[in-house]
Amino acid sequence: MDGTLLNDQLQVSNKNIEAIQKAQTHGIEFITATGRGVSHAIISLDRANIHVPMILLNGAQVVNAKRETIFTIPIGKERTRAVLDALDRADLYYEVFTADHVYSENQPERIDFISGHLLKKVPGLSKKMAIAVSSEHLALTPLTYVDNIRQVLQETDEEVLKIIAFDKHGPETLKAATLELEKIGNLAIAASELTNIEINHEDAQKGIALKQFAEQRGFSADQVMAVGDNFNDVTMLRYAGESFAMGNAVDEIKQVAKHVTDTNEENGVATAIERVLSEEL
Known part of the structure; x- marks a missing residue:
């Protein structure tokens, strides 16, 4: 979310909202993946009227569109x-x-x-x-x-x-x-x-959670696209068949991803979605 779906004002732009809705009308499932917890993530998503499944806390918690917990991976008390x-x-x-x-x-x-x-x-x-x-x-x-x-x-x-x-x-x-x-x-x-x-448990990573979420729905990695901007997105970008680094991403992430889109201030998520929907890739 931060640095990717959200702009620097922590809002989902109208262009990003429209692109998400367009993808959904094509039968594409949309899921957010964030280091935020659910109470933080929904602040920006509710304002944008986006109600989708969420990978939270870098993969330590996954919830469905009704925000009911599917699973958690705790660090452990000791x-x-x-x-x-x-x-x-x-x-x-x-x-x-x-x-x-x-x-x-x-x-x-x-x-x-x-x-x-x-x-x-x-x-x-x-x-x-x-x-x-x-x-x-x-x-x-x-x-x-x-x-x-x-x-x-x-x-x-x-x-x-x-x-x-x-x-x-x-x-x-x-x-x-x-x-x-x-x-x-x-x-x-x-x-x-x-x-x-x-810091998470080693099994709580965005890529692991995204893989499990996709496989539960019968999707393979080559049917998944991921967009990210920073180091906690690495496993997700490596798993997905199509991966985009934001224009504002750190250089290492641009090297991991297959493509680079616009910045979070330039509606980079919408640009990436449009490139896939137009079958440019």
Whole structure:
């Protein structure tokens, strides 16, 4: 969704909506695949009146069009504790996703991170305005702020499906933490931005979930198209018979995908759909 289906204002453009509807009238099934949880994903999708199955949390949860859970792949309690310990040692801000909640221990740090991200995305935006927009965005985003995430998880017995950690300085700062996390084992560590790492069970990946979703409906890989822009899309792009990297995708993703479409600000998803419907490929 982010950087692909959504533009920089976190909206689905009219052209993308029209292209999705056109594909559906041709009998093509459309499914979103995102690192977001369901409560975050539906904010933009509901505004666009898009009600489709969703691969969520990088493949840790899949829901049908009625938003009923088909399956989940949790990280596991002991492994979750080890991940949180590693992130604490690295002094990284993180959020913990379950099927029903997104937990955070630090609201000011979350606002600071989002506002910094906006300042890079929107030239000319003042720091004060960025903070105001970030606060407004978070007010619409269902985050649950708690004093102690570990304690809440123990009391509620919720299964952790994804953990995301942020650092505004980017990949070099996150590299050391990633190396520590890799020692834990049985984890999939990817990124949806250069300033984060996303941690799932090794079997919770977009490509694995997309393959299972397709096969349940009798489709083979050569009947599937995928569009993405960042590292958590790699397995999905490699699986699909036709794959598109967004024009705004990182260079490594453009090398993985078979084709490159327009940017998320230029309705790249619509362009990719139109290329397939016109039998250009």
